[in-house]
Amino acid sequence: MAAIERLVWLGSFWILLAAAWMAFCVWVDSDAPKILGDDVSWSLYFVLAGAAWFFLSYAYGLGLLPLFLLAFPASFLGYVAYRDRHAPSTRTILSERFARKMVFAAASKIGIERTVQKWFPERHGAPKDSRPEAAIVILKKDGSPVDGQGQGQGAQGLDRETSQAVKTAQEIFEKALEMRATDIHLEPKVGDELQVRCRIDGILQNILSFKGAAAKALVSAIKVCADMDIAERRRPQDGAFSVLNSGRKFDVRAASGPTSFGEKMALRLLDSDGGVVKGGLASLGMRKSMLKALQAIVQQPHGMLIVCGPTGSGKTTTLYVALSEIDVLSRNIVTIEDPIEYRLDNISQSAVNMAADLTFAKILRSVLRQDPDVILVGEIRDKETAEIAMQAALTGHFVFTTLHANDTATTVTRLLDIGIDTSLIQSAVTAVLAQRLVRVLCPKCKEPYPAPAEFRQKIGVPADKEVTIYKEKGCPACHGTGYKGRTGVHELLVFDTAIRELIVGHPSIEAIRQAARKAGMRTLQESGLAKVVAGVTSINEIVRVTK
Structure with a gap:
């Protein structure tokens, strides 16, 4: 027994x-x-x-x-x-927040919640509703909060499912901001799944995934925040809202569109406090000689600076940073943007509105009657905008603008291709700046190794001389990517007499590049290799952005 x-x-x-x-x-x-x-x-x-x-x-x-x-x-x-x-701070387990939550949850089940509250006053214990306070606050365009707890003064009246989805959205925003994300993508997949991806240092990374009702509720909750029509799933929609993270405000631009598996959303995160433009041109990672030349260019009373590069290469941010070098109190600065990304103090900012027939060209004509000293044109998209901007540069204004082109030499031929007269280009343009953004190696985990012979040959180092460079590894500090943050790789073409004379004959890209190299210009690839030697980034990263 x-x-x-x-x-x-x-x-x-x-x-x-x-x-x-x-x-x-x-x-x-x-x-x-x-x-x-x-x-x-x-x-x-x-x-x-x-x-x-x-x-x-x-x-x-x-x-x-x-x-x-x-x-x-x-x-x-x-x-x-x-x-x-x-994990976001609201979802950690080994934390005082989680311990308080568990203590109060257990106490409420066995009927001693009031006794525990005496032991742990509210300022040391849990909030009145026994739920942790969200670190992220979502604000609609009118400033009213969208409360994931379904309560609070001025909160939106949400059903339980949407309220829970808003709380999930708060956690996604907290994790995204913690990882320095610039974009959040909600992408429907096969099998009623929603994949959440964040663009971190320019690269999309999978973060979370949801299925079934939770996926649909999350999309609906964000559409509520952005004042979109939650019933419309077949047409693209745009919206905007803001998030507060520990007192710091970020503007969010939302765009939705239909796909074969459901509705996709893209969320762009913008620091509304303008932290990204602080630090001046010196914060862009240029070498000293280029920095000095560019600082002199932006202080000129008239002319034109064109910043070129592909989408996502930081062109607009560079223009904002250049404006920060100018004395805004003594000069009248006007910007024309599509859309306005950062709000700048003491600068008049106008937004393109195609629905109201307010194009770059039409707004630029109006701005020229407002006695501007400096004009920022968000992008040259057509011949009309280019010609008006260049005429402004010739009549006592300094114009900043951007153009989609691969490098400085290509920018010149691009202007010629859209029909701009050579005499206008050689007279109006002061300089062209090409740039790319490369990821910076994580200082805590980057690994040194001897540079290969091919690399030593490219930088002009003798074959028998050892050069140590670095590569990515990955650690918790960089979330396993091996990189943390980004810096710029630049190519500056200053229009001197030789370049201006060359433009008259409609030169080829290679002819312009050779003339610029003869004048001392360092190409994008050469600037990138210099950063590899300095241990700032890796060979793989330079190949990725300059190929």
Whole structure:
């Protein structure tokens, strides 16, 4: 009889251990995709480790039980510590916030909540509703908050499902801002799945995924925040709202559109405090000689600076930074943008509105009657805008603008191709700045290694001389990418007499490039290789942005 009782107790104990392990595996399987994205190694590890332990226990008896009782909590703490490094502060487990939440939740279930509140006053314990306060506050365009808790003064009247989805959106924004994301993409996939990706340092990375009703509710919640029509899923929509993160405000531009699997959304995050434009031209990562030349150019009373590069290369930001070098109190500065990305003090900013037939050209004609000293034209898109801007540069104004072109030499031929007269180009344009954004190697984990012979040959180093450069590795500080932050790679073509004379004959791209090199211009690739030698970035990154 005693043997049977012992067998029952042991069987029950085994079942409890197996149930606890399985429950933990199920939790990890649901938690890891939300916090760690595509990293499935943890859930796979726990399943395999549990299966191996039960197999060994069956083979060798209970001698391994003490080892399991140590391994289980160690594995739990290891996973929790790892996931907390990647989770928003509102979803960490090893934190005072989570401990308070668990204490108050347990206290409310056993009826001693008031007693616990006496032990832990509100300023040291949980909020009145026993839920952690969201670190992110979402504000609609009119300034009213969209409350993920479904309450609060001025909050929107939301149903329970949408309110929970707003809370999820707050957590996504918190994680995105923590990872320095500039864009958030909500992309529908096969099987009623919604993939959340963030553009971090210019590269899209998978962050989270949702399925079923949760996916649809998240899209609807963001459309509510952006004042979009939640019932319209077949036509593109645009909207805007703001998020507050620890007192810092970010503007969010939202755009939605239909796809074959559902509705897709793209969210652009913009620092409304203008932090990105602080620091002047010196913060762009140029070498000293180029910086000095560019600072002299932007202080000239008239002329034109064209910044060129592909989409997402930081052209507009560079123009904003250039404006910050000018004394806004003594000069009248006007900008024409589509859309206005950053609000600047003491600068008049106008937005293009195609629906109202307010194009770059029409607004520019109007601006010229407002006695401007400096004009920023967001982009040259057609011959009319280019000609008006260049005429302004010849009549006592300094014009900043951008153009989609690969490099400085291509910019000149691009202007010729759209029909601009050579005499206008050679007289109006002062300089062309081409740029790319490259990721900066994480200072905590970058790895040194000897430069290959081909690289040493490109930078003009003898074959027998060793050069140490760096490559990416990945660590928690950079979220495993090996990079943290971005800097610029630049190419500056100053229009001197030789370049102006060359333009008259409609030169080829190569002819312009050779003349510029003869005058001392360093190409984009050469500027990039200099940053590789300095340990700022990697060869792979320079190849990626200059190919």
